Amino acid sequence: MNVWSCGGDPARPGVCGTGDAGELVGRSRESAELARLLTAHRLVTVTGRAGVGKSRLATAVGARWPLVHVHGQGDCSRALTEVPSTGVLLLDDVDPVHRATVGRVRRLLDAAPGLRVLVTARQALGLGEERVLRLSPLAATGPDVPPAVDLFLRRARAASDGFRAEGSDLRAVERICRSLEGVPLALELAAEQLAFQRVGDLAAVLEVHQCWLHGEGPALRRHRSLRATVGASYALCEREARIVWGRASVLAGAFDESTAAFLCGGGGVEPHRVPSLLAGLAAINVLEPVRDPGGPRPPRYRMTRAARDFGAERLRAAGECETALERRATHARQLAATAQHLWASGRQDQAVALVQEEQEELTAVLNQAVHRPDQGVTALQTVLGLWFWWVVYGRGEQGLDYLLRLLPLCPEANPASRHGRWLAAWLSARRDPQAARILLGPAWPQAVLAGDTTTIGQIAHVQGLIALHEGDPRGAVEHFAESARTLPARPAYGPSPAVALATRAVTQTALAPGAARRTARRALSRREIRDDAWGTLLARYALAYVDHHQGRDTRAAGRARRTLATLDHAPALPHGHEALRALVTDIESGTRDRRPLPPLPRPRGASTPEVPTETASGTSRR
Numbered sequence: 001m002n003v004w005s006c007g008g009d010p011a012r013p014g015v016c017g018t019g020d021a022g023e024l025v026g027r028s029r030e031s032a033e034l035a036r037l038l039t040a041h042r043l044v045t046v047t048g049r050a051g052v053g054k055s056r057l058a059t060a061v062g063a064r065w066p067l068v069h070v071h072g073q074g075d076c077s078r079a080l081t082e083v084p085s086t087g088v089l090l091l092d093d094v095d096p097v098h099r100a101t102v103g104r105v106r107r108l109l110d111a112a113p114g115l116r117v118l119v120t121a122r123q124a125l126g127l128g129e130e131r132v133l134r135l136s137p138l139a140a141t142g143p144d145v146p147p148a149v150d151l152f153l154r155r156a157r158a159a160s161d162g163f164r165a166e167g168s169d170l171r172a173v174e175r176i177c178r179s180l181e182g183v184p185l186a187l188e189l190a191a192e193q194l195a196f197q198r199v200g201d202l203a204a205v206l207e208v209h210q211c212w213l214h215g216e217g218p219a220l221r222r223h224r225s226l227r228a229t230v231g232a233s234y235a236l237c238e239r240e241a242r243i244v245w246g247r248a249s250v251l252a253g254a255f256d257e258s259t260a261a262f263l264c265g266g267g268g269v270e271p272h273r274v275p276s277l278l279a280g281l282a283a284i285n286v287l288e289p290v291r292d293p294g295g296p297r298p299p300r301y302r303m304t305r306a307a308r309d310f311g312a313e314r315l316r317a318a319g320e321c322e323t324a325l326e327r328r329a330t331h332a333r334q335l336a337a338t339a340q341h342l343w344a345s346g347r348q349d350q351a352v353a354l355v356q357e358e359q360e361e362l363t364a365v366l367n368q369a370v371h372r373p374d375q376g377v378t379a380l381q382t383v384l385g386l387w388f389w390w391v392v393y394g395r396g397e398q399g400l401d402y403l404l405r406l407l408p409l410c411p412e413a414n415p416a417s418r419h420g421r422w423l424a425a426w427l428s429a430r431r432d433p434q435a436a437r438i439l440l441g442p443a444w445p446q447a448v449l450a451g452d453t454t455t456i457g458q459i460a461h462v463q464g465l466i467a468l469h470e471g472d473p474r475g476a477v478e479h480f481a482e483s484a485r486t487l488p489a490r491p492a493y494g495p496s497p498a499v500a501l502a503t504r505a506v507t508q509t510a511l512a513p514g515a516a517r518r519t520a521r522r523a524l525s526r527r528e529i530r531d532d533a534w535g536t537l538l539a540r541y542a543l544a545y546v547d548h549h550q551g552r553d554t555r556a557a558g559r560a561r562r563t564l565a566t567l568d569h570a571p572a573l574p575h576g577h578e579a580l581r582a583l584v585t586d587i588e589s590g591t592r593d594r595r596p597l598p599p600l601p602r603p604r605g606a607s608t609p610e611v612p613t614e615t616a617s618g619t620s621r622r
Helices: 028-040 054-062 077-081 095-111 147-159 168-179 184-195 199-206 226-236 239-248 257-264 271-283 305-317 321-344 348-369 373-385 387-391 396-409 415-428 433-450 453-469 473-486 497-508 513-525 527-531 533-549 553-566 574-589
Strands: 002-005 012-015 043-047 067-071 086-092 114-120 131-134 287-291 300-303 612-615 618-621
Touching: 028 043, 028 054, 028 131, 043 054, 054 067, 054 086, 054 114, 086 095, 095 114, 095 226, 147 168, 147 184, 168 184, 168 199, 184 199, 184 226, 226 305, 239 257, 239 271, 239 305, 257 271, 257 321, 271 287, 271 300, 300 305, 305 321, 321 348, 321 373, 321 387, 348 373, 348 387, 348 533, 373 387, 373 396, 373 415, 387 396, 387 415, 396 415, 415 433, 415 453, 433 453, 453 473, 453 497, 473 497, 497 513, 497 533, 513 527, 513 533, 527 533, 533 553, 533 574, 553 574
Parallel strands: 002 067, 043 114, 043 131, 067 086, 086 114
Antiparallel strands: 002 012, 287 300, 612 618
16 A cells, blocks of 8 residues: 655655554454444544554554555645545644644545545544544453553563563563553563563563653654653643643542642642643543543543653653642642541541542552651641541551651651551550550640640540450440540541440440440430441440340341441441441351450551650650
8 A cells, every 4th residue: 555654855655564553462342443433434533642552553454445644743735635535544643733634634525525534643633523533552451361461472572582471470561561551652662671671670660660661673663762752742732731741740640620720730820720731631641531521520630651750750850849749748638637527527428438539649648758757747647637547447557557657757746746646556456555555655645735635535545445455344444434525526536425435335235234235325315426427337336236245136136237238328337347247147156255346447467566655866666
């Protein structure tokens, strides 16, 4: 077939063999869909991110028709005037001349009724008769051999004679394919590197940074480096979009418009302009929508990995990296504070939904902050705002790890220090009561001196848990009673009075079942409990536990099953579900002497936490 190649010189025909397009791997479905679209429609555009294989797919499928291939960069005017009136015209990589191409394609379609036009670009032309095929990266995970792994292995064998991936090497290949997000160009460039380094070393490097990838392989038609390929998209952007691209590159997870406006606004970018700039970046596939932009909820985006690495380079070059990281940490703290407020105000389902949606970004911020002393206080406040996520939702080990690494970075005089010690003690109490006592040591006098009654009540609750696990149920009952008396009805953080009463009721059961029943009913009679799903669950569990202890198994099983049924459509409360299911199992098996499950998560693992202690020079870790 004839191919028109346009650079800066007049177009001239040449020959294109199938080897120029290279072997298509994992594209059978896309090939069939593109052929169908070309058969039924006169204008089809293949879009997708940089390096995803748009040109290769279009050339391979377009070869089934009489094809004229015009590369969009350079002066293509003459080529566009010499195309035939029938067949397929392939306009390849038209982004640099996008606006001019729109007008020319419209005129061509009007002038040549028998002509079909196939376009490859990072964004659609926007013409009414246009049909768009969005080309996604190759799948990097799945059963058998995923297409991304298949492509990498084929190219690796060509680059390194005799390469065989088995065992740890195969796992390294899979890591590479996930890190490169299944982008064919990136996979081919990475495979060439096996001629110079081991696959395990390559996987480790690519998980940190990947824009350095480059190659000279025969399968590479135009793009010789990942940085240059992504940089071509950067060159298409206006100044404000480039700034937003760089600043948003610090976000590891999905984000919404408000997050981007907070992070990217100022310094040459008006915050109200950010949503439209995000939409523009999504149009050229720098950002990928993770929620339908036209849906009822605000859109969310995720930056592609290669674009994120490129944006980070631009951000460092602009001298804005530290400012962006500080804003990111501040925003994470604000997210945690919002979630904490939602939980305390009775909107616990909304609090959980917010944390679940932002979990990837919050985790990335905290993982970075433990290595940055300047972000220690901000990160500790973030962890504290998420207390319910660690305690109620089974993330105790993760939360405790963050606390023990961040507490040494926080001055003892800062309120976050005593709050952090309280939470770390709560998460440590079941595994290591002595470590929990050490953590509480400085927190109680600090709370008393500050008049912080909420923390005093929370500390009393943890002291009750410590006493319970040390075999002192009477002491535990008194501590829980003090906690319930001291805590405000709706504490800003930590367990509510209803939770303290429910825990007291469970602990009382073996000592005074009648008093335990009254305590549980007191918890359920509190006005604020109607908005406290966790407190309600624990109080109902306490009543069912008392019934079971007194031999009223039918009533106990009914209470437990009804409580579980009410939770079917609510966010799961892992520890509460665990306790109720264990109780039902005990009832069904006739077991009556099992130790109750108090409302406290058990961190996985058996190692003793390294506890911050006071030294003459300040805070250290035991």
